[in-house]
Amino acid sequence: MRDVAIIGVKNTNFGEMWERSLRDIFVEAGVGALKDAGVAGENIGAMYVGNMSSGQFVDQEHVGALIADYSGLARNLHVPATRVEAACASGGLALRQGIMAVASGYEDIVVAAGVEKMTDISSSSASTALAAAADREWEGIMGATFPGLYAMIAKMHMDKYGTTSEQLAEVAIKNHFNGSMNPIAQYKNKISVEAVLRSIMVADPLHIFDCSPISDGASALVLAPADIAHKYTDTPIYIKATAQASDTIALHDRRDITTLDATVFAAKNAYKMAKLTPADIDLVEVHDCFTIAEICAIEDLGFAKKGQGGKVTQEGETAIGGRIPVNTSGGLKACGHPVGATGIKQAVEITQQLRGEAGKRQVDGAEIGMTHNVGGSGATAVIHILSRNR
């Protein structure tokens, strides 16, 4: 198998963009990534596009071909484009598919991208669409919502480990603070513990400020065999590991409600593949669709002992400048969560950090970063480890 590198990246702004369509935002991301890489359309072997639910959000399927067409890659170049879906982990899976295509030798230059346009429908319809990532027949039918499922994880984490609402709030506060330094973030306002605890209760104990928002956005990156990456860029970022795991679709069937076994399993494989341990990772983008999700993630990835995620967050260990900076982009919470784009956005953020191009949110001397993208309440997890050094 060949080593693979990221040679170009681009995020659109994240947020509500009522004046722009799915194809508009995708083309901006795709063209931006190709420009960053200095690659022409003629060079592209294939595209993989993460997209959870354009059928429900904008009544459009067959998004791979649509996007190839509007990116100018279909009519003359006939570039194969494949849509990849695993709910909110769709982007992470698209990246993994792209890496495997290049590593195997089937393709040389590959675009891995993600896009979601969620704000064309009402937010209650969007919530219903998102609930399809859980078990509709045995969870959704009982009145479960996504915030509701993560609220049940939070409730049990609090009961078992003494995690507090204030500790959950600290995740949101940190991610809004990081988001305030990210030009593409949906929310750039700083918030306080009081503001989080005072905000509307969505599903007890999760307030609206514990939740990621409904967002539009697209992200894209360009992959190349590591051997030729220097032809395109002075700072290729190398893929050290790609790992993916599955677990039960319904939360009620999990071994332990407060542990995402898919994350634990994928992380184990990722560390093994990269020959690294959690102590080697300089920064990580985790799937904080809700504040409790970030707490579980840092525990399940090995950055905190089980049950200590809230405590280490409160103590500032996950802030920029702390022991292990988490979600420098602002995470899903503040940067926004256009579900299909999120997994790619995470890799774009880590790439910018490892290149030293993250501006005010730069983690000094970052060499190795990780991305962690989750589908549903934990039925899919996909993890990548990226490095400045091959």
Next chain:
Amino acid sequence: MSVSRFWRKQVNRYNLIGTHCSECDEYYYPPRNMCPTCRRDGKLEPYKFDGDGEIVTFTIIHTAAEGFEHQTPYVLAIVKLDKGPSLTSQIVADPAKMKIGMRVKPVFRKLGEGSDRGMIYYGTKFIPA
């Protein structure tokens, strides 16, 4: 939500009928056609649970799913049946009195209304035992 698609398992929802694997002696609810432990070697038969169990975790939903707006706030929980499996259901109880570990028993109730043609559908909820 178009609940009408899920009529096939209505009987299981009404009567809490799941599955027992006589090969590994595990109980499953919701019902399964393949034992996750024994896979092809499993011997599955329908099993009717009495529904006694306890609260594993719960939440009080304030922002409802579509079709549940008129029920807020409502209690959603994971209930572990005494035979082993866990399921997601609503608890008909005072939200302020909810506790992890609380004993519950099943009741037959209206679950909700489908957004399509206002169809009403029924199933099992739980109440404090």
